[in-house]
Amino acid sequence: MKNKKSPRSFLDNVCTYVTIILGSLSGILFAFSIVCAVNHSWTEFGIYLAIAIVLLIITIPLMFRGDIYKCPKCGHEFKINPYKLFFTKGMLCDLEGTPTKYVKLKCPKCHSKDYCKRRWK
Numbered sequence: 001m002k003n004k005k006s007p008r009s010f011l012d013n014v015c016t017y018v019t020i021i022l023g024s025l026s027g028i029l030f031a032f033s034i035v036c037a038v039n040h041s042w043t044e045f046g047i048y049l050a051i052a053i054v055l056l057i058i059t060i061p062l063m064f065r066g067d068i069y070k071c072p073k074c075g076h077e078f079k080i081n082p083y084k085l086f087f088t089k090g091m092l093c094d095l096e097g098t099p100t101k102y103v104k105l106k107c108p109k110c111h112s113k114d115y116c117k118r119r120w121k
């Protein structure tokens with residue numbers, strides 16, 4: 001029983017790997033599209049960019065899967081639209097390699113805009 005992993009944690013691991021692979025692939029394709037733009041190969045640029053954007057759209061919800069945020073004012077815990085979160089200031093810190101602990105979000109309960117603490121599952 002010791003070595004037996006629950007199907008839930010196995011799925012979580014698979015999701016993490018898929019997120020990393022898709023994220024890197026998206027980055028590589030973005031780099032390719034820039035190279036194509038420099039060489040004025042606009043057809044290739046469009047193709048690479050389109051694939052990179054599609055990959056990013058798939059990756060974003062996986063990246064924030066199960067994340068919960070806690071409002072500092074009323075203590076209400078809530079989930080947020082991952083696409084919205086990706087474009088917040090807090091997300092930029094994640095791209096630099098440091099995990100974001102606080103993200104400025106609007107609480108759905110008390111409607112105050114403050115730095116909410118991120119809790120990983």
Ligand SMILES: [Zn+2]
Binds near residue numbers: 074075108
């Ligand atoms: Zn609140």
